Amino acid sequence: MKKSDSAKDDRREFLEKAGSICAGCAMLGVPAAAGIAVVLDPLRLPPKDAEFIDVTTLDSLPPDGTPQKYVIKADKQDAWSRFPDRVIGAVYLRRLKNDTIQAFNVVCPHLGCAIEYRDVEKDYFCPCHNSDFALEDGAQGRGSPSARPLDSLETKVEEGQVWVKFQNFQTGIAEKKPA
Amino acid sequence: MFTVKSLLKDWVSSRSMKSTFDWLDDRTGYRGLLKEVLFESVPGGARWRYVWGSTLTFGLMVQIITGLVLWAAYSPSSQTAWESVFYIQHEMTGGWLLRGIHHYTAQVMTILLVLHMGQVLIDGAYKAPREVNFWTGLILLLLILSISLTGYLLPWDQKGYWATKVATNLAGVVPVFGEHIQRVIVGGPDYGHHTLTRFFALHAGVLPVLVMMVIVGHIYLFRKHGITPAHPGKKKRRDGWFWPDQIFRDAVACLAVMMVVLILTLRHHGAELTAPSNPAERFPARPDWYFMFLFEFLKYFPGKSLIIGGLILPALAVVGFFAMPIVASKWPWGHKANLIYSGGFLFIFATLTAMAFNHDAKDKEYQFAKKIAQRDAARVMELAQSPEGIPPIGAVELLQNDPYTQGPRIFASKCASCHTYMGHDGMGKPQNEPSAPDLYRFGSRQWLAGFVDPDQIETIKYFHGTAFVEPDENGKKSRMVRFVKDLENLSEEGKAQLSKIVAAVSAQADLSYQEEMDAKDAALIQEGTDLFFEGIEGVDATCADCHGFDGEESEASFTPDLNGWASRQWTIDFTKNPSHPKFYGKNNDRMPVFEEEKIFTDKQIEMVVDWLREDWVRFASGDN
Numbered sequence: 001m002k003k004s005d006s007a008k009d010d011r012r013e014f015l016e017k018a019g020s021i022c023a024g025c026a027m028l029g030v031p032a033a034a035g036i037a038v039v040l041d042p043l044r045l046p047p048k049d050a051e052f053i054d055v056t057t058l059d060s061l062p063p064d065g066t067p068q069k070y071v072i073k074a075d076k077q078d079a080w081s082r083f084p085d086r087v088i089g090a091v092y093l094r095r096l097k098n099d100t101i102q103a104f105n106v107v108c109p110h111l112g113c114a115i116e117y118r119d120v121e122k123d124y125f126c127p128c129h130n131s132d133f134a135l136e137d138g139a140q141g142r143g144s145p146s147a148r149p150l151d152s153l154e155t156k157v158e159e160g161q162v163w164v165k166f167q168n169f170q171t172g173i174a175e176k177k178p179a
Numbered sequence: 180m181f182t183v184k185s186l187l188k189d190w191v192s193s194r195s196m197k198s199t200f201d202w203l204d205d206r207t208g209y210r211g212l213l214k215e216v217l218f219e220s221v222p223g224g225a226r227w228r229y230v231w232g233s234t235l236t237f238g239l240m241v242q243i244i245t246g247l248v249l250w251a252a253y254s255p256s257s258q259t260a261w262e263s264v265f266y267i268q269h270e271m272t273g274g275w276l277l278r279g280i281h282h283y284t285a286q287v288m289t290i291l292l293v294l295h296m297g298q299v300l301i302d303g304a305y306k307a308p309r310e311v312n313f314w315t316g317l318i319l320l321l322l323i324l325s326i327s328l329t330g331y332l333l334p335w336d337q338k339g340y341w342a343t344k345v346a347t348n349l350a351g352v353v354p355v356f357g358e359h360i361q362r363v364i365v366g367g368p369d370y371g372h373h374t375l376t377r378f379f380a381l382h383a384g385v386l387p388v389l390v391m392m393v394i395v396g397h398i399y400l401f402r403k404h405g406i407t408p409a410h411p412g413k414k415k416r417r418d419g420w421f422w423p424d425q426i427f428r429d430a431v432a433c434l435a436v437m438m439v440v441l442i443l444t445l446r447h448h449g450a451e452l453t454a455p456s457n458p459a460e461r462f463p464a465r466p467d468w469y470f471m472f473l474f475e476f477l478k479y480f481p482g483k484s485l486i487i488g489g490l491i492l493p494a495l496a497v498v499g500f501f502a503m504p505i506v507a508s509k510w511p512w513g514h515k516a517n518l519i520y521s522g523g524f525l526f527i528f529a530t531l532t533a534m535a536f537n538h539d540a541k542d543k544e545y546q547f548a549k550k551i552a553q554r555d556a557a558r559v560m561e562l563a564q565s566p567e568g569i570p571p572i573g574a575v576e577l578l579q580n581d582p583y584t585q586g587p588r589i590f591a592s593k594c595a596s597c598h599t600y601m602g603h604d605g606m607g608k609p610q611n612e613p614s615a616p617d618l619y620r621f622g623s624r625q626w627l628a629g630f631v632d633p634d635q636i637e638t639i640k641y642f643h644g645t646a647f648v649e650p651d652e653n654g655k656k657s658r659m660v661r662f663v664k665d666l667e668n669l670s671e672e673g674k675a676q677l678s679k680i681v682a683a684v685s686a687q688a689d690l691s692y693q694e695e696m697d698a699k700d701a702a703l704i705q706e707g708t709d710l711f712f713e714g715i716e717g718v719d720a721t722c723a724d725c726h727g728f729d730g731e732e733s734e735a736s737f738t739p740d741l742n743g744w745a746s747r748q749w750t751i752d753f754t755k756n757p758s759h760p761k762f763y764g765k766n767n768d769r770m771p772v773f774e775e776e777k778i779f780t781d782k783q784i785e786m787v788v789d790w791l792r793e794d795w796v797r798f799a800s801g802d803n
Contacts, residue, residue, distance in 0.1 A: 042362045042365070042367045042368075042373070043362055043363065057776055057778075059776035066596065078257060078372050079372040081258070083572075087459045088458065089458060089459065090458075090459040106459075111344075111349065111477070112344045112345060112348040113341060113345065113464050114462070127464075127542075127545055127548055128463065128465075143481065144481065145481040146481070147482040172349065172351055172352040172485055173351070177358075179358075
């Protein structure tokens, strides 16, 4: 056998091997790429813009500043379903001295359970990991595992109606970032 | 003598059978494979301590069988997940049993994983040349825990929803990519259909396939290296065979596992299903017991350190286990260090788990929330099983329109700042400073009899704390209070007459729980109606002086009209506007005109009233 023949055979073998590997990757790559695109689809959706939602009347909030819980209802798009007027969350509203409204999202900024106002302790409390938050400003208590205070929401009062700009935020971090 | 054994032997070795088997072996080589699988030598003989791996394989098989059938009845979407699990649990023949076996096998497998790993560690079966086998085992452990975690969400009930929310929110804590990771897992910015479809794909597809692939490698490596003799240095016991010596022990152990699972399933009548998930309804989220230690652990990492307790330390602990074979081969004390590390881990696991359960047992808030959650769960099952059934929008609607569970909630948040219900706020929390009547069984004879009792009218059950007991500028209390106070020296005849009036007025309420009594006492009620106008012996004033009744209107202003008193419509109208001239008019104390203030929706008022009247839908099966 001539030397050039064996080199030719080597080259032929290499090309076969390389070709098989490339073809194999390409074959599997097509479904994998299509699959990955669908798996990552949730990243496509931009964060929703918060909108003001009419929650209640100013008169319904006790002047003594006791917080009241209200569910927030809005049209909700959940993948293929559109739910009209669905509960999308809840807020605590509190009437302050000058008839402005303080609003907190009930979602605990620690890890996302729902906080509850405690009448006896006069604070907000999360039953999951015992985070407590001050009534006045929602600041997390000492020894409270939450990294930030309760998430306050923008409010406005127009013609006796209380509007809340409802939004959820990422939990577990010190920064208040819309989710 | 013919015995089963000899018959079988004859049949297998009969010529025709033999040629069939020969043919099959020629085409498949099954005899060689069977020999390979069954006639494995077990050095040092079969032992009970080797059974754990087999029990885990058995557990996995149980999960595949039960899981596939559950799959055939499950529908992952936010409108159908809870509903389909409810249907499995409460409607399908043996559904609760199937779901119970699936649930409790998962629980038992967690324990078996620990036992299997413990045996491997103690026997040193993770050391060279079995490192890779040990690592595949650890990967299996993590995969199986992931299957449990993803399965927890699938019923889409309050328990799974809130616990998984915490778990996925932990993923969001990862720096830089946290938010993206969380979004990909959850399937969008919010929990919904795609959270379920993704978790289901992981739980029933991706993870089980991975488990099978790794298990094939795990068992292959185990066979390649063989069993690690328990005491290689000591006097040798005779070697045994996998079939039947070890398999017999394995089979007995698997049967015992099945028994435990069955006992747990029967004792708890299957797995728990709490109320349908509701983002607006708080629930004391707790993971399954084997993750409780992590849950407790998180409490000690406040603020920004959450990532340390929630992700970094748990990950390091896992890395520690992966490093064990290397540690053992590098240092002479390595094996001992590994055992101490494992023991320490187990100790911390047990301590934190015990602490978590202990905290919960002592935590009144938690116990209270748990009770409420249990009541909601029981109620929604009842409603779902009612002839009306579950609406297409989903079972979460059932509770939202249910006076029995929503009434007390609305009462607690809107009414209990002044009123009480049996002394509490409607939900069971004590209300110590009421300033308006207790409304438990408002409208009943019992309630009204207490109201016209001179000893009770000024107590916290009725007018204590109201303007009606406060003397006005002339030093006089309200007319009603003075009237009742004057009843103190009533004669026996007078008392009897008063109770007839009470029966007559209370009959206006048309209460379902008093219906029988009212029908029976029709004559007495008629007498009471007459006495309302004629008056009671020894008392100057009559009820009719101030109140309208029996179709008559009163001439007095600003006193409640007792036509239809405490009936559903009367109570709704009263709640909407107590300052209406038909009710208290300008004499209304502090009760808000709810109609104007929009504190309640009309639906909410109706639900509170129906709850106070105990008019909620009842079904034969449940007694609330």
